[in-house]
Amino acid sequence: MPETAQRELTFAQAIREALAEEMWRDPRVCIFGEDVAEAGTPFKVLSGLVEEFGAERVLDTPISEQGFTGMGVGAAMTGLRPVVDIMFGDFLTLTMDQLVNQAAKVHYMSGGTWKVPMVLRTTLGATRRSAAQHSQSLHAWLCHVPGLKVAMPSTPYDAKGLLKTAIRDDNPVIFFEDKMMYKQKGRVPAEDYTIPFGVADVKREGEDITLVATSSMVDVALGAAKLLEGIGVSAEVIDPRTMWPLDEKTLVESAKKTSRAIVIDEGYGRYGVTGEVASVIAEGAFFNLEAPVKRMGAMHVPIPFSPPLEDVTVPTEQTVFEAARKLCGKA
Amino acid sequence: MAISVVMPALEMAQENGKLLAWRKKEGESVTKGEPLLEVETDKAVVEVEAPGDGILAGITAQVGAVIPVGETIAWLVAPGEQPPAKAATAAPGARATSAAASAAAAPTAAKTSAEPVAIQISPKARRLAKELGVDIGQIRGTGPDGTITSDDVQAAASAKASGGATAAPAAAEPLSQLARLMAERTTQSWTTVPHFFLQQSVDASALQTYQKKLSVGSAPGTSPTITDVLIALIARSLEKHPKLNASWTGDGIRLNADINISVAMAVKDGVVSAVIPNANRTPLATLSTLRRELTQRARSGRLRPADITGGTFTLSNLGMYKIDAFTAIITPPQCAILAVGAIADAVVPVDGNIGVRPMLTMTLSSDHRVVDGARAAEFLGELAVAIREPEKWLK
Structure with a gap:
């Protein structure tokens, strides 16, 4: 590059x-x-x-x-x-x-x-x-x-x-x-470059839990990873970058390494992207998992106009941090 | 109409019972009051009587199963009648015989936690355990909700590999219901009840003489023992000291109307306490006969729920083991227990001279939330007086 x-x-x-x-x-x-x-x-x-x-x-x-x-x-x-x-x-x-x-x-x-x-x-x-x-x-x-x-x-x-x-x-x-x-x-480099589809990017390396995050949720996951660092949990953050084609290999390998995974996406959690990715990880890394793969998406409601209500419908650094902490048994 | 047979409970706190045997077979007819099944409860093995007449049907509990109390495990039906399809919940007012069993209509909320849980282990840990040859049944999980993680398996494997005494906990013998309960209850009592202890030695000459006199002309093993006489004397002394026959309720003191003496009995897996109800009003001969029956039932693991409930004061006698004196742990909600050692000759002052007398040392453990030192001392002093002149007290 x-x-x-x-x-x-x-x-x-x-x-x-x-x-x-x-x-x-x-x-x-x-x-x-x-x-x-x-x-x-x-x-x-x-x-x-x-x-x-x-x-x-x-x-x-x-x-x-x-x-x-x-x-x-x-x-x-x-x-x-x-x-x-x-x-x-x-x-x-x-x-x-x-x-x-x-x-x-x-x-x-x-x-x-x-x-x-x-x-x-x-x-x-x-x-x-x-x-x-x-x-x-x-x-x-x-x-x-x-x-x-x-x-x-x-x-x-x-x-x-x-x-x-x-x-x-x-x-x-x-x-x-x-x-x-x-x-x-x-x-952003000024010159011409392309990024191939179907190649996930490891935004942060970690050992204890994999946070797969898309688009808007990548920053949320990185923020959560920083919070997790404070309690001694090393989180890996992976951005698939393209949902189709999907870089299954990178996701599965990361989950195999860390044994735990949370998938975070701003689409609705129900029947959403998180379900698909979680399933890919569960199938590929099942015998290396310490805990069920967790999904975090938007709440299953029409997005409210009210700011305080709207803010609780989507995953945040804090909610991802809490979920990860629980999954790692650090409650 | 079909009558449900439920797993009985002795106390509200009991969560499960283990089915040891069915005394009747599926399809056999049963009459009310007949022994129907044998259950190992928290405290003992008990026989459970048929709650009504009918044909035993729809058995859902296998021998050896641990079943939440209140759960229907079979039905008594009329000839030709089918047991209800769903045997999971006890019908309201399910007709269980003993009072204890009717207390078994346990809330279903408690049930879920009481159900025997399958081992919760992560897929990774399960695979690793297989690879390393570790028995997951012996691992205590440290993950969320007690899940066994691969770290736990690794730790167990390395403990096994080092082969040392560190592996010993993994080989711990599983506890019987009775042993587990004894461990739980004594821990709970010892860590939450503020115990204090009073000790007094008493000349037991008169007690021995009285007991021997009662045995004259009786066949061996039929007349009252020292324990029996002590039970009777304790019960009568308690009449004047209701605070020692009381219970701590959590926010107050309940004076118990009846004086029911629990007698601690050693059995295979631990200790059980059989109850002599209304011991203060029971003639000594009757009391003795009942105590013998209870001892026999306890040893053969056949105590019934009623035999072990309702005690208000406990006597624990280790005299037969030649123990001089000991302190005992209170059985809540009772507030006191008397620990009695062996009667042994001792050199004591007698009327200003040195004499030899058969002495008995009693140690009273009391719950300080219910009784104070002075009251407990008054009771113990009065009991000592009674032991010195038993005939007068028991006539």
Whole structure:
């Protein structure tokens, strides 16, 4: 990995840089979505791109998620490499037929004749006081569908590298960004680099317990790991980075080493990503486990608008710390 | 209508009983009051009588099983009747014979904790135990909720490998119900009851003379023993000292209306206390006969629930072991126990001269929450007087 730059960017800047670099590199790359041009999205992630590449390549669409997602699928099938922007992950529900029945199936059903090299960028994450229809983390819905790839970066560095990989992938990729993380800073090399899909990243090495965390929960897990250090528990934090393809080997090996695991994800705990990952670990590391694999996700409720209520619906450093401590018998 | 047969309890605190034997077979007809099963409870082996008439059916408890009290283990049905499908819960008012058994309608909350728990061990520890040849039944888990972890297995394996005395705890003999209970109860009493001890030696000449007189003309082993006479004397002395026949209730003192003397008896696995009810009003001959019966039943492990409940004061006599004197541990909720040593000749002052007299040393253990030194001394002093003139007290 190139290590030349000690430069720091925000998560949003890293996304924008990846897009700009890919748009310079490949004239087929274009952006569709609501408020992506002049407004640069409500999160200001795309600010400046319309000026740089013009309104033909950074295209504001009507408020019609199903319509412009379908447009993205068609454009991808016919030669472009569109990056579709769905402002809030909650609106994915409107795009489901285009993603699940069209984008995910076309390559298979056409016997490999057609492909859909489309990226759909969207957001997840609560605690932004955005209420029940703008705070969900629905990535599990898409992880469930064969034919779609799902990436979930947790740092600016990963965001740039994974987004470039997504754009260059010939399959539809759903790219989830935590909307609370856009202002977070991190080291991002100025040069071109990609991060392969299906390769987990060990964010912190440890011996006593594995904390598998995704996207917004990686920082939570790292914070919990720091707290655990205070009571003599060494936690390993692993970020799968892509939920599909999933780096099962790294997860299982870590759990085998530490004998205990907690899976933390901001999607709903019930029937969610955590259940899948926990199952992979339980199957792969069963005879090396000291304790049941624990899942921690969002509470099974509509995300409340009330800040004190909203804050208790998602895992926090403290709740992860408590769960880990209990699992390690340090209560 | 089917009658449920439940695992009886002797006390509220009892959690399980071990089924030792069915005295009747499935399908056999049973009449109310007949011995139906044998149970090893917390304190002893007891026979449980049939709670009604009927045909024994729907047995769910196997011999050797440890069963939470209050759980239905079989049914007595009418000819042709099927036992109820779900035999798990005792019907309200399940007709169990002894008073103790009816107390067995234990809350189900207690039941879960009482059920014999399977060994909880992590998958990693289980695999490791297999690889290292460690018997997981001998490991005490230190993980959450007592789960055996791989560290525990490693520790057991290295203890085994070092082969030294450190491995000894792993080979500890499993306790019988009785032995386990004795350990628990004595620990509980000794660590929570504020014991204090008073000791007094008394000239036992008159006691011996009186006991010998009673045996004249009786077949050996039929007349009252020294223990029997002591029981009678203690019971009569207690009439005047109700504080010594009282119970600590947790927030107060209960003076017990009846004087029921528990007599400590050594049995195979420990000690049991059989109860002579209303010992102050029972003629000595009757008391003696009852005490002999109880001793026999205790030795053969056939004490019934009623034989061991309701005691208000305990006598423990180690005279037959030639013990001079000893202190005993109180059996809560009783507040006192009298420990009696052997009657042995001793040089003592007699009317200003040196004399030899058969002396008996008594040690009274009392619960200081219930009695104080002065009251306990008054009782012990009065008992000593009674021992010096038993005939007068027992006529």
